[in-house]
Amino acid sequence: MGNLLGSWRFKEPSTIEECDSTWGSDSEGEEPPAEDDSGISDSISPADSERASGQAGDTSPQLMDSPEAAPKMKRSFYAARDLYKYRHSYPNFRKSRQPNEYRNLRFYMNKIPLVPDGIYIEEILTKWRGDYDKLEHNHTYIQWLFPLREQGLNFYAHELTQDEIKEFQSTREAKRRFVAAYSMMLDFYGVKLLDKNGNVTRAPNWRERFQHLNESHHNYLRITRILKSLGELGYEAFKAPLVRFFLEESVCNGTLLNMQHSALEYYVYTIRLPAARRRLLRYARQHYRPSHAFLWGPPSKKRAGGSVGAGSSGIRAPAPTPEQQRRGEENTPILSSHDAIMCQELAGGGINGCAELGSSGAGVQRALMLVEVRGQRSDYDEAFPF
Numbered sequence: 120m121g122n123l124l125g126s127w128r129f130k131e132p133s134t135i136e137e138c139d140s141t142w143g144s145d146s147e148g149e150e151p152p153a154e155d156d157s158g159i160s161d162s163i164s165p166a167d168s169e170r171a172s173g174q175a176g177d178t179s180p181q182l183m184d185s186p187e188a189a190p191k192m193k194r195s196f197y198a199a200r201d202l203y204k205y206r207h208s209y210p211n212f213r214k215s216r217q218p219n220e221y222r223n224l225r226f227y228m229n230k231i232p233l234v235p236d237g238i239y240i241e242e243i244l245t246k247w248r249g250d251y252d253k254l255e256h257n258h259t260y261i262q263w264l265f266p267l268r269e270q271g272l273n274f275y276a277h278e279l280t281q282d283e284i285k286e287f288q289s290t291r292e293a294k295r296r297f298v299a300a301y302s303m304m305l306d307f308y309g310v311k312l313l314d315k316n317g318n319v320t321r322a323p324n325w326r327e328r329f330q331h332l333n334e335s336h337h338n339y340l341r342i343t344r345i346l347k348s349l350g351e352l353g354y355e356a357f358k359a360p361l362v363r364f365f366l367e368e369s370v371c372n373g374t375l376l377n378m379q380h381s382a383l384e385y386y387v388y389t390i391r392l393p394a395a396r397r398r399l400l401r402y403a404r405q406h407y408r409p410s411h412a413f414l415w416g417p418p419s420k421k422r423a424g425g426s427v428g429a430g431s432s433g434i435r436a437p438a439p440t441p442e443q444q445r446r447g448e449e450n451t452p453i454l455s456s457h458d459a460i461m462c463q464e465l466a467g468g469g470i471n472g473c474a475e476l477g478s479s480g481a482g483v484q485r486a487l488m489l490v491e492v493r494g495q496r497s498d499y500d501e502a503f504p505f
Contacts, residue, residue, distance in 0.1 A: 265348035317357030
């Protein structure tokens, strides 16, 4: 019996509908309580309150309710499956055979530097904040600042483990620095963290930073990683305020138009509680133009044998070949669809090209630099809609 249980694998979903429990019954857990030991103050300063209340007077371009004004979009099975695995804690994940060194926690305790750059967390937090060129063009720090249980493109960064997550969440110093790193990245995007509940508003320099964010699409991938990491390290409650903010700016105000699809297709679905996702999607649907093109539910009608989500194709992913099945059972690292985009760009031959990168720092930097040089969407947008 032990061998049977040890070889059992969770059947992965093969359609968007199977990945998305937002509008149906689900078993994805309850919303965690707000984090009290977050490392930031409870109060909102008068200046912040004034800025927040002053947003109502801002006039921003609005999307027109016409087919011509709407970008052509569709749901991505690859995105839905990637985020399904995340929300369900990677059901087929196998523990690494390597000893658990708690490298992410030790980095946040300022005991080891970021590799390959050799920089400690305190230096990043004190010297990099406001250095937007460095935050934009350095591509190795993001995997260290926001670790996940999946492999990123910096192969020197270590994946989180369950034991390390528990230890991290009980270490006040690490949590304080994690929130400081989150605040630093929000500032980079033109957003200000207001309180210990994760509420956010526009930063004083939001116009300049939003203009940059509209043109720097690789930062959309970073934001998805940040949202995932918040959930892993005990700050699930921080996600909804940030996602709501980006929906407001991209869908309602039109100030982050290029982020609109990423916010709806990725950011919303990093949130584990279906009720919270429904609230965000209903909010977005009220303001989305043209309204008939909204793809993210709720389902318009029930069909015999199940429901079909709005905007989804219902097409199943191709069945794996025996060789692919054998490879899937081996102990290989998880690679998110976001990082697969970058690998595909480098290798020019699909996701399997990632193996050619190796583990050298030069390979990592070359991959990320090539993505940065392009800076535009390419022909793989149909599979990975960024």
